[in-house]
Amino acid sequence: MKKESLIPTLLILPALVYLVIFIGYPIVGTFQLAFSNPKGWFENFREVFSSKDFQNAFLNTLILGIIVIPIQFILAMMFALLINKKWKGYKILLYIIATPLALSDVTAALISYSIFAPNGYLNKILLNLNWIEKPLYFFGYMFKSREFLVVILTEIWRATPLVFVILLAGLQSINAEYLEAADVFGFSPWKKFTKITLPLLKPSIVSALLVRTLFAFQIFGVVWLLAGRDITVLAGETYYWYVFRNNRNIASTYALIIAILTFIVGWFYIGTIRSKHLEEGVRT
Amino acid sequence: MKKFFYVLVFVGVSLWFLGPLFFIFLASLTPSSDFYSMNKILPSKLTLEHINKLLVNLGGWRAMLVSIQVALIAIVISFAFGIPAGYAITRYVFRGKNFIKLVMLFTRSVPLVVIAVSLITIYLRLNLADTMFGVALAHAAMVLPFVVLITSSIFSGVFVEYEEAGMIFGLSRFGAFLRITMPLALPGLAASAIFAFIMSWNEVFAASVLAITNRTLPAHILSTAMASPDYFKFAAGTIMAVPALVFIFIIRKYLISMWGISLK
Numbered sequence: 216m217k218k219e220s221l222i223p224t225l226l227i228l229p230a231l232v233y234l235v236i237f238i239g240y241p242i243v244g245t246f247q248l249a250f251s252n253p254k255g256w257f258e259n260f261r262e263v264f265s266s267k268d269f270q271n272a273f274l275n276t277l278i279l280g281i282i283v284i285p286i287q288f289i290l291a292m293m294f295a296l297l298i299n300k301k302w303k304g305y306k307i308l309l310y311i312i313a314t315p316l317a318l319s320d321v322t323a324a325l326i327s328y329s330i331f332a333p334n335g336y337l338n339k340i341l342l343n344l345n346w347i348e349k350p351l352y353f354f355g356y357m358f359k360s361r362e363f364l365v366v367i368l369t370e371i372w373r374a375t376p377l378v379f380v381i382l383l384a385g386l387q388s389i390n391a392e393y394l395e396a397a398d399v400f401g402f403s404p405w406k407k408f409t410k411i412t413l414p415l416l417k418p419s420i421v422s423a424l425l426v427r428t429l430f431a432f433q434i435f436g437v438v439w440l441l442a443g444r445d446i447t448v449l450a451g452e453t454y455y456w457y458v459f460r461n462n463r464n465i466a467s468t469y470a471l472i473i474a475i476l477t478f479i480v481g482w483f484y485i486g487t488i489r490s491k492h493l494e495e496g497v498r499t
Numbered sequence: 500m501k502k503f504f505y506v507l508v509f510v511g512v513s514l515w516f517l518g519p520l521f522f523i524f525l526a527s528l529t530p531s532s533d534f535y536s537m538n539k540i541l542p543s544k545l546t547l548e549h550i551n552k553l554l555v556n557l558g559g560w561r562a563m564l565v566s567i568q569v570a571l572i573a574i575v576i577s578f579a580f581g582i583p584a585g586y587a588i589t590r591y592v593f594r595g596k597n598f599i600k601l602v603m604l605f606t607r608s609v610p611l612v613v614i615a616v617s618l619i620t621i622y623l624r625l626n627l628a629d630t631m632f633g634v635a636l637a638h639a640a641m642v643l644p645f646v647v648l649i650t651s652s653i654f655s656g657v658f659v660e661y662e663e664a665g666m667i668f669g670l671s672r673f674g675a676f677l678r679i680t681m682p683l684a685l686p687g688l689a690a691s692a693i694f695a696f697i698m699s700w701n702e703v704f705a706a707s708v709l710a711i712t713n714r715t716l717p718a719h720i721l722s723t724a725m726a727s728p729d730y731f732k733f734a735a736g737t738i739m740a741v742p743a744l745v746f747i748f749i750i751r752k753y754l755i756s757m758w759g760i761s762l763k
Contacts, residue, residue: 220593222587222591223588223593226586226591227583227587227599229580229583229584230581230583230584230643231599233576233580233639233643234606234643237614237618237637238606238640241613241614241617241618241621242613242614242617243617244614244617245613245616248620294512297508302505303505304505304509308513309755310748311512311513312512313754314517314520314744314747316754317697317743317746317747318701318740318743318744319701319702319703319743321703321717322717322743325523325720325732325733326520326736328729328732328736329522329523329526329732329736330522334535334537334729335522336522339537339538339539340540342537342538343540350537372515372519376516380755383755384755387755432610433610433612433704436717436721443725450704453612453616454707457616457708463616463617463619467616467617470613470614470615470617473610473612474610477609477610481605
């Protein structure tokens, strides 16, 4: 490593300038749009907060996160422990579990539509097995709770691999000698897991939860394609107010609320992990 | 007994992850009469009619082309700006380095939802609204922090001694970077480029808001899918899934390390 002060600055500057122009400046713009209303600074917020749509969107976003994230976490942990055992065929299964990583939320929504549509495979199979007499309907305003179920299943299917991959990377970085030592002392598998693996995995667990929580506030494609505005979510409302109502101010207000929530969550997690583990993100 | 358990888990997990993919592939190849007949689970014949129609008549090709161009421009921009920054973070000690890393982590977590609406007002002034290039610029901003963090970890995997040896033999610092570090980092960089491609290929919110006539494939599908018959939705899902799966297959070796390192 060399101590030169001008060269690194010159190397980093273009990237920083680009981010300032395309992320920093638009964020300022989002503030401006959200706070500008002829009736007063906070008028947009008043309008948004007092509307039933916002309350629903906020609650739905929250409920989706609260249901989906723990299930994903437990499933991903089970998969990661399973793959980490390195049995015959674990590599093939690893790639199979990772496949949804490449798929977008739009694709995932269309995939689950092929199963849950009125003419979808679930209905076809159940009808042919004579388990049901009429097709089950999962979509439409009348079947909101079923739509919710399909959205949850789709999100679990689509995003569990992301949590899985982060946890697996963490598991693989745990020194095997600790576990061997535990074997010498006759620890049970459960004790090994709770006393050694879990504490050492903490940074990965926190970053997996962080990434998932941040993404949870942005949930959009899956909900929009499967349920439209039957189930409102914050990002969906941003899209709706911009595209369908042509109101940039309200759209920006929603966007700003998402940003603030993201920021609070990020802050909370960074406080938990401290900068030490952030450093690990970019090993030097 | 234990072996049986593993076989069972293997089959179960594979079905859970691959089953839905199989269903959409099958649905997109099923003739519409077979699809609407309730007692036919497997089609009597396979057809490419829906995929063909979606690509030719419903603007699929065009949207796909836009998607590919947007992703390529985004990769070029983000790598042109990201590689020098990543290299600087790895190889130099300077003040404010930790702050730079924090800025990268912060911008990585800013959702495009937050900036897209305000970006359009800027684009209108710059005549970038509804252009492919405008979408690409936004996608590059989304990918750039990822590129900075990932390239810095790729470069740190190339021993600095190699570069120093090159410099002893008369290469300049830039020459050593170009002739020694770059070739060694190339596989990792290629994998990151593919990953960046997928990030852009999958992004839907900014692509829908920033462009109307020049929409990428996901944005095009988002705006037209709900009005189309079911079999077009399935064809769309298949068209979007196949390239993503191919790319993931190509970079499978880097999959774990890339996510593990870049997100930690």
